[in-house]
Amino acid sequence: MERQAIGRIAHRDHPVAAPLSDESVRRLLEHQLRRRPDGRVLDLGCGEAAWLVRALNMYPDLHAIGVDANPDALEDGRRTAERAGVARRIGLHHTDVRDFRTKEPFDSVLSVGATYAFGGLLPTLEAVRPLLAPGGTLLLGESYWDGQPPDHAREFFGDDLTDLAGVLTTLRTADWWPIAGHTSTREELDTYEWSWTGALTDWALDQPPGPDRDQALDAATRHRDQWLNEYRAAFGFVTLLLRPGD
Template sequence: MERQEISRIAHRDHPIAAPLSDESVRELLERLLRGRSDGRLLDLGCGEAPWVVRALAAHPALRAVGVDTDAGALRAALRSAQRLGVDRRIGLHHRDVREFTASDPFDAVLCVGAAYAFGGIGPALDAIGPLLAPGGAVLLGETYWEGEPSDLARELFGDGVRDLAGTVGAVRAAGWLPVAGHTSSRTELDAYEWAWTGSLTDWALEQPPGPDRDRALRTAAEHREEWLTGYRDGFGFVTLVLRRAS
């Protein structure tokens, strides 16, 4: 099993690959698309594209593009778009987000949990800037630390994670300002982790004995242990709606 396949299975019961409830997703999309619901939306690192598919279903005049390196996730995204009848308004690109270019700018850009692919918040926003139309907005989702992280948490997530003030400071240093935001609740954070580990475990228990079953069970158990003993008490997630400072 490849890492991308494990991720798709783990998100089976929590299709938004971030610790956000359905209501939080709805509210964030409505805020991002305020005054832009008849424009163009881009999702960098879209996965199975749940954000853009939901946005297209809610806004009949909206058009969208999703970019991801996971071909299997993009196929699933197309099936979701077809089920909701929005497939003619979405373009899906199997490409590294750092290599994506467009001749026409977008009115809104999603980058939720994908800034790492650019090298961090600053480089991600630098790359997004040329893709955004004047007056456009960005939805950025990022992890942050609540208090002092444990040694295990630092080992798991590296040195690039900041506290909330530092995360907002990195956004401002890149020339952007938050116009709205959502910090995920403990309920949202826990629900995401239980769904991730539970979906993978549930899938594995339905499989015949073999290496795929063993790896899925092992991955779920390791992830659950790291979460419960390493980062549950210090992990946070913030989703910001951003506009250019000038």
């Protein structure tokens, strides 16, 4: 199985592809979109467009664009938008987020858990700035170390991951200013991981014996072991509402 297919299955039972509860997602979207409830919102790395469909359900005058490199996830997003009755107000584009361009800037941009697609936090901030209209906001979700991780956890996530203070330092260096934020709770973090591994395991056990079943069970087991033994005690996730400086 391809990694993208495993990820789609693993996220099927969770509100969004990030460690946030339904209530946290609603509150963050409300805080961002109440500034321009009739504006245009862009999600870079939208996956199955879960954030955008929720936003469009909340604000009937809002219009949305989603960008992702996974065509299967985008197709799932189109079906979800149709079922929700918001398909006419959303456009989903299959392209690398680094290649997306627009002639008309957006009032709101989201990039939650997708900085890896840009090559890190700083490249993400640089890419978003020209896409925002004056007074626009970015809802950014980023991982960080909440404590001292073991060396093998650093190897798993790479050397770029820093602590929460380091994330804020990077933002300040790039002239971005947080106006609201949410640090995911232990319950949100654990619920996300149980959902990820559980959905993948559940799907695999419904499959006939074969490579797909074996690969999915192996991926769920390895992910759960890494979570519990390597990074659970030191991993954090923050979602920040940001505005760029002048």
